[in-house]
Amino acid sequence: MDKIDQDILKALRHGIFATWSMLARQFGQPLSTVSYRISRLQQNGVIVGFPYRVNSDALGLYSFRILVGVRNQPNQSGARSPIYRFAAQHRHIYGVIETLGSWDWELGAEVSEPQQAAEIVRELYQVV
Numbered sequence: 001m002d003k004i005d006q007d008i009l010k011a012l013r014h015g016i017f018a019t020w021s022m023l024a025r026q027f028g029q030p031l032s033t034v035s036y037r038i039s040r041l042q043q044n045g046v047i048v049g050f051p052y053r054v055n056s057d058a059l060g061l062y063s064f065r066i067l068v069g070v071r072n073q074p075n076q077s078g079a080r081s082p083i084y085r086f087a088a089q090h091r092h093i094y095g096v097i098e099t100l101g102s103w104d105w106e107l108g109a110e111v112s113e114p115q116q117a118a119e120i121v122r123e124l125y126q127v128v
Helices: 003-014 020-027 031-043 082-089 114-127
Strands: 047-049 062-068 093-098 105-111
Touching: 003 020, 003 031, 020 031, 031 047, 062 114, 082 093, 082 105, 082 114, 105 114
Parallel strands: none
Antiparallel strands: 062 105, 093 105
């Protein structure tokens, strides 16, 4: 797997494209190249579902769901929230959801070493 495959997978995980043509333009690749690579990633079990679901194990990554509860904080939701801004800028976080119930936020993170997930949590303590 080369940088083009990795870039395609990152774009698919982060949903930063609307069509394969846009994805091809974004990476300066012909549409046929992007189409071939996505098909190959599906055949190799890296892309395992639609909408695209990427198998973190196939990339040698660990996937974590980090649940965050914020107590005694001013009610800041959506893009105004420090947690949302933190998640949007963090290179290991691929998704953020504001939730209802016991937890206020759910963050999706992919890391190459489990210790990196613990580091994300430590960084979060600095934010809240």
